[in-house]
Amino acid sequence: MTDAIKKPLMLIVNQAQVAACVEPRTNLADFLREQQMLTGTNIGCEQGVCGACTVMVDGAPARSCITPALACAGSEVRSIEGFDDDAPMNQLRAAFTAEHALQCGYCTPGMLMTARDIVMRLPDADDARVRLELSGNLCRCTGYVGIVRAIRRVLDAHRASAAPPLAATA
C-alpha cells in the first residue's frame, strides 16, 4: 500500500474547501468516511443498488460508492453532516421521527438525501411518485410506509405554506 499512487484532490465538502491526496481506487464514500471522518454516510451494497451511500454532488443525489473520489474534483459534495442547518432536511428529520420512518437507521442518510431531492424537485409528487422515486433506496427493517408518510408530511406542509392566503382567493 505504501507505494500506491496517490493523486491530489481539491473539492468542497460540506461547504469547506478540502485539499487531500487519494488513491484513484478510493470511492467517494470511503473518502468521506475514512479520510474526512464523516461516517454519517453508510455503505451498503457497494454496487450502486441499495442507495445507503447516497450523497449530494453539486446539488444532485449521487451514489458515493461507485463514484471515484477523484471524479468529484472541483465539485461540491454534501453529506448528511452538512445538512444540520438545512430547513427542508430538518423538516424531514422531524417527519421521519414522527412517522417512525426508521428503525435501525442504516438506510436513513441515503433515504434523507433522496427524500430531500423529492421534496425540492417534485413539489407536486403524489404517493405513487414518491414511491417510484424512492425505489432506488432499500430499507430492510422498517419498511416504506413510514418513510412515504414522512415525505408526504413535508410535501403537504410545503404545499400548505405555498398556497395563497384565503383572503386572496375569496
Add this chain to the structure above:
Amino acid sequence: MKAAAFDYEKPIACDEAIRLVAATSGMGKFVSGSQSLGPMMNLRLAQPELLVDLRGITALKTCRAEGEYGVIGAGVTHAQIEDARIDDFTRGLMVHVARGIAYRAVRNRGTLGGSLAHADPAADWINVMRGLDADFLVTGSNGERTVKSADWMLGAFTTALEPDEILAGVRVRRLSNTARWSYYKFNRKPGEFAEAIALFIDDAQAGICRAVIGAIDGPPYLIANARALVDDPASALLEPHLMDAGLEPGSYEYQVHRVALERAAATLREHGRNPQ
C-alpha cells in the same frame, strides 16, 4: 468489495483521452458517469489499469440540430434528458425512457454514451437507438467514423468500438409532428434492468413503422415493418419474430417478451397519438 488499483486521468480533449488509452495496450478504459463500470470494478469484474474520465470534455456534452437530424452528445446524462434540458428530437420518447432508467441518483451521473458503449442488452438506450435507427458518431486514433445502428452492437456488452475509440454522440432523425411511439419495459422492481423491452415507432410521414424486441441475449431485434403488428398483434404474427429473436416458445422469456410487444402495440393503437 473495493475496486482494484488503477490510475486515473481526466483530460479536456478527445485526442488526449484517446492517446492516454491507446498507450495502455488494452488495459485502459474510458469512463463517464461510472454507473455501470463503477459497480463492475467494485465487483472486480473489470480491472482496468487506467481510467480516463471523459467528463472534462465539453465537446461530448453538446447537442445540436442538423437539418432533419439531431445530434446528442454522448456525455449528456439521463437526468438532463429526463428534465428536457436538451432539445428533444423524438416527441417525448427519450424523455419518457430516461425517467425509467435506474434511479435518479444514477441518472444524475450516468450518460447516454456510457450506456451505449457498455451495451447491456437489457438497458434502455441501446434498444431505443436501434428503434430510432441512430447513427453512432465515433472518434478515435484513426479519425472519425459513423457506425449505423444495425452495426453498433455485436453482442452482449460488445460493440463496434475499438479500444482506442470514443463514442462522441448519436445522430437521430427528428420524428415528424404526427409520429407516435410506445415503450413498454417489464421489470419486477422499478429501476432494475429490464426483463423485456418493446418499442414501437410509427412515423407515417417518414414512411416508418418499426418495432424493437429488447432485453434479449444479444443485440436488439428490429422489426423493420411493424405495421401489421400494430393493427393486429395476434400471436401468429408475433411468433416468427420472437423465435427469430432467439426466444423459445413456452419459456418464461418468450412469454414476457410477447406480452411486452402486445402491450406496446395496444398502447400505440389505443392512444392514436403520442402517448406522452
